[in-house]
Each structure stands twice: as C-alpha cells, then as structure tokens.
Amino acid sequence: MAMFQKAQCAIAPESLLCKGFAETDVQLYKLFGGECAQTTLNQSFETYVEKATGMIEGTCSSQGYTVDQGEKSFEMPIVGTVQLALYKKAAAARDGDSKVDLYRISKGECGQAEVAAKYEKPAE
Numbered sequence: 001m002a003m004f005q006k007a008q009c010a011i012a013p014e015s016l017l018c019k020g021f022a023e024t025d026v027q028l029y030k031l032f033g034g035e036c037a038q039t040t041l042n043q044s045f046e047t048y049v050e051k052a053t054g055m056i057e058g059t060c061s062s063q064g065y066t067v068d069q070g071e072k073s074f075e076m077p078i079v080g081t082v083q084l085a086l087y088k089k090a091a092a093a094r095d096g097d098s099k100v101d102l103y104r105i106s107k108g109e110c111g112q113a114e115v116a117a118k119y120e121k122p123a124e
Contacts, residue, residue, distance in 0.1 A: 024042070024043040025040050025043065026040070026041065026042075026043045026046050026057060027039070027057065028040075028041070028046065028049060028050065028053075028055035028056060028057055028058070029055060029056065029058050029059055029060050029063070030053060030055040030056070031063065031065075035065070035069060035086055035087065036060035036063060036087045036088075037055075037060075037072070037084040037085070037086055038059055038084065038085045038086075039082055039085070041079065041082065045078070048078060048079065049076065049082070052076065060085070060087040064089050065087035065089050066087060066089070066090060067087055067088045067089065067090055068086075068087060069086040069087055070086055071083060071084060071085055071086065072084045102114075102115060
C-alpha cells in the first residue's frame with residue numbers, strides 16, 4: 001500500500017478504498033510424524049501454500065496437538081519466510097500412550113493391572 005493510501009486509511013479506515021486493502025490472516029496446519037505444524041499467513045497466499053505444502057485451514061489445537069515443540073521456518077517463492085509453530089499431543093492423549101485398567105476375577109479373588117491401551121486386547 002502506498003504512503004498516500006496508508007495515510008487515507010488512517011483517517012477513514014471504513015472507506016471502500018481501505019476495505020480493499022485490508023489484510024486478513026488465515027491459519028493453516030499439517031499433521032506429520034506425530035507432530036503438527038501450524039502457520040499464520042496472509043489469506044492472499046492461502047491457496048498457493050495449501051497446494052505447495054499440503055497444509056489445510058485450521059489449527060493444531062483443534063486436532064488435539066497442544067504441547068509446544070518449538071518453531072521452524074522455511075523459504076517459499078512468492079511468500080517468503082514461512083514460520084511454523086510445532087506441536088505434539090499431550091502424552092495421555094496420544095494413541096497408544098493412554099492407560100487402561102484390566103480386572104479379572106478368579107477363584108474368588110480380583111486381580112487388577114494397569115497397561116498401555118495398545119496392549120489391552122492382547123492382555124485380555
């Protein structure tokens with residue numbers, strides 16, 4: 001946006017001219033290898049980034065990935081630097097990491113064992 005347009009939008013942000021220049025951000029994410037990568041970028045790049053990276057609109061937290069794992073960035077033609085926030089699921093929520101209690105009554109006694117959910121069927 002040119003200097004004149006910025007000045008005019010500072011005075012009258014609701015004008016049709018300024019609404020046309022409004023920048024709207026969108027959040028995109030992608031799941032890979034037990035992690036989720038999320039970025040926020042200008043909506044004008046959304047289709048390009050989705051096609052180039054396989055990311056889709058939404059957030060990692062909406063998929064259950066809430067544990068911060070740091071950040072990475074990469075360069076894309078046209079877009080420039082894309083900053084990614086990385087997330088993992090909390091340990092209790094990850095597939096195979098949740099625990100289950102198994103009970104068995106035999107000869108009038110009750111036995112109990114806590115095992116990883118992924119071993120529930122073989123232990124029965």
